[in-house]
Amino acid sequence: MSKKTLVIGASLKTERYSNKAINALIKKNVEVVAIxxxxxTVAGVSIDVDKIDYQNINTVTLYLNPKRQEEYYRYIISLQPKRVIFNPRTENFYFIKLLKEENIESEIACTLVLLATNQY
Incomplete structure (x- = not known):
């Protein structure tokens, strides 16, 4: 397993993109944690409701609108991920600026497309 990924905005509803992303990540043998x-549980991944101090997070993939992201700014930065993926409709240029100041990469992309095209 590689590129341990934290999915924020995880949903139990199978039609939600966060749910599809968890399934796709697991199929690609990526270690997943979720909030x-x-x-x-989705694809064997327990969804937490609290901000857990996860270790060794490579990627955070967001499924929250920019307003809902605000409460996660400090938390995500504290995890020191290598990158944060802003999925469609989660683009947040203020947060991207904060991440850049902390030397954390950001990417406006779709996790599902990145996985499907082997660019993850």
Whole structure:
């Protein structure tokens, strides 16, 4: 397993893109941890409702609108991931600026497309 990924905005609903991303990451043998509004399990991944001090996070992939991201700024920066992926409709240029100041890469992209095209 590689590129341990934190999915923020994880959903138990199968039609949600965060749910599809968890499944796709697992199929690509990526270690996944997740935070969402409700506890549960997706593809064997437990969804936490608290901000856990996860270790060795390579990538954070966001499924929260920019307003909802605000409460996660310090938390995500504290994890010191290599990169943060802003999926469609999560683009947040203020947060991207904060990440850059902390030498954390950001990418406006779709996790599902990156995985499907072997660019993850």
């Amino acid at each position: 969402g509004l409700r506890e549960g």
